[in-house]
Amino acid sequence: MKLTILGFNSAIPTVRSHPTSQLLVTRNRHFLIDCGEGTQVQLRKAQAKFSKIDHIFISHLHGDHVFGLIGLISSFNLLGRKKAMNIYGPKGIKELIETQLRLTESHKSYSLNFIELTSTQSELIYEDEKVMIYTIPLYHRIYTNGFLFKEKTRLRRLNMEVIEQYPEIQICDYQNLKMGKDFVSEEGKVIKNENLTLPPKHSYSYAYCSDTMFNMNVVPIIEGTDVLYHESTFLGDLEDLAYKTGHSTSLQAATIAKNAHVKNLILGHFSNRYTELSVFRDEACSVFPNTWLPEELKTFDFKDICNILE
Template identity: 50%
Template structure:
């Protein structure tokens, strides 16, 4: 598996019968990361066959309910399903107290440890997480309360050994990892095979930026420049531009303008107001500015094959 983004919910504050509030699952080479956890996220995971126990890290952008009200339910379900692995949650200050209070009044204890990592909110970009798959950075957003976006940057991959040469050259299994990392192959008869002879270039690494919630502010452009995939909220169409400004949200045209300025590969728009029955106007207005725009729809998956 390469890079994959699954939309679990793409509505704004109010869910509808067919659209849930914000949550996304990123899968990169079998590592799974959850961004936001609106009410009902665990139901969406069941619906779209997401294996929630594989989630290793959760990132919460801000403390408006449509971005975290589903968290306590998800944590409790993980507990009931027997989770024991530690779970890291990167979040605004205050979420730890909320979760602990919910557990306390319910006289509940989880079988697994939660490691809360409280985030800073400033005008810059902070490196907050790293594993052997990806690095994660915050993106400063412009919302009514402190809010961070997240930038995922997949780490460079190893080179790929030409499979037909493993048997032909009798390459020992224990040497394969070093060769993938760039080492030459020294055979017992003294012959040396240069790494470039026996390997293929590494596959492309991808980057993804998540920007929700925010009103238009092009100060984020340097932080997301040239990303392969950008999700930017587009709560309203141009007919409600004044409403967007008042509520610290963006229009579809705003999102597309940011994508065009940042020279991203593909734009996904979402976080729709419940007032809309369909998003044809959102898509039309965005594509007038940035042609390679798609809609975030519940259950839809974007993968490296689309980029």
């Protein structure tokens, strides 16, 4: 699982940072998370393959999280896209995009499938044989969701040094062994699966908590997540302003991370009033030491920051 930061600042773009957008790559799936202004340019800079992106997740309909979407949709069309694009977001996102397409008399070479969200409870919105994605209900000024990405448990790994000691085990048996089944010889001897295989590689998880005020209700949803991104628009001394505007402080983000027992915390969505971002990390580390700052086009490899040996 790898996360590329395309943009991380709050509402107004600056010369050094773009509004929120991220690209998550896991198990050969490419998921775009939010789409602020300039996202398609950032994807180009990141050398991302546009054709690999089939699912876009929009947390809420504030401009710094969605204004780049119509441009990206148009670029997909100009690139000759044929595959359908699936867009997950709050109720109203279909009207927003289709109105822009209609008024600009744009014609698509591919279809848009809108999955509009209305529930205030966490729900499963995507599942295939390798990945599950849940909503994380958040508390902002308008209806907002975060998203929890979870890899499904991988297959067990073959211990070839041991397997080679049993000539009767054929290649055709390998898949059953990976699925956890014991091997039964022609004579009826049972060789336990745990003696023939190794545990599966780690299955990663990522929780994306976009704009939200401090809300402990997210803790049980994201419990034990490998990496949590949590907005931290303000420092702790502006907690009252954070509450008033529906945002969080770095201390509050760290408190969520600590109580949810996540392994890593990435901060983001900083107010433009701050020029030095290291103060956010310093403040959060007083509560949750394993805190990271985002960087434009930086890719976080979960295997590395989680110290997982595979």
